[in-house]
Amino acid sequence: MIDFEKDIEQCLQVLKNGGLILYPTDTVWGIGCDATNEKAVEKVYRLKKRSDEKAMIVLAADEREVLQHVAAADLSVFDYLQEAKKPTTVIYEGAIGLADNLIGEDGSIAIRICEEPFCKHLIKRFRKPIVSTSANISGEPTAKIFSAISEEIKKAVDYIVQYRQDDTKLAEPSAVIKWENGKIIVVRD
Numbered sequence: 001m002i003d004f005e006k007d008i009e010q011c012l013q014v015l016k017n018g019g020l021i022l023y024p025t026d027t028v029w030g031i032g033c034d035a036t037n038e039k040a041v042e043k044v045y046r047l048k049k050r051s052d053e054k055a056m057i058v059l060a061a062d063e064r065e066v067l068q069h070v071a072a073a074d075l076s077v078f079d080y081l082q083e084a085k086k087p088t089t090v091i092y093e094g095a096i097g098l099a100d101n102l103i104g105e106d107g108s109i110a111i112r113i114c115e116e117p118f119c120k121h122l123i124k125r126f127r128k129p130i131v132s133t134s135a136n137i138s139g140e141p142t143a144k145i146f147s148a149i150s151e152e153i154k155k156a157v158d159y160i161v162q163y164r165q166d167d168t169k170l171a172e173p174s175a176v177i178k179w180e181n182g183k184i185i186v187v188r189d
Helices: 005-016 038-048 063-069 076-083 118-124 153-155
Strands: 021-023 028-032 057-060 089-094 108-114 132-133 175-180 183-189
Touching: 005 021, 005 118, 021 118, 028 038, 057 063, 057 118, 063 108, 076 089, 108 183, 118 132
Parallel strands: 057 108, 089 175
Antiparallel strands: 021 028, 028 132, 057 132, 089 108, 175 183
């Protein structure tokens, strides 16, 4: 087994205290925080110099966790996700139990079930979803590897995960879809 226990412990402490982490996901490196903590979410918006009208993605460990934070999810979306060729974020209607400043004006929330081992383990241990937004200032290019993340971002977070910092495989953002009454609207592929 890959040893990232020290990183997990440090992240859990930071997340529980409303802090920010810089961590590898199943796509690009992300800035993360407790998705139920409005003050922590506000810190992410400030760091990214981003308007809070622009939604951020939330990572969940499994389908059950999605169902805890979406009022009436269409279960067939999970069949679609099983067949998806790349990590896919779904915009769901009827967000519940998350920080108000994460939820769209229309009540929607973007959630991705994360399969990356570190993320999945962290989210399960934290027992809450975690914000995941690309590790860049809003409007700047997305950092596709750890070494491309700006010093401004690195200095502003409370903990930087050591695991996968040396990974040089260029990462891509997730696909994003909106699921409405069994119909798929592609937002980003």
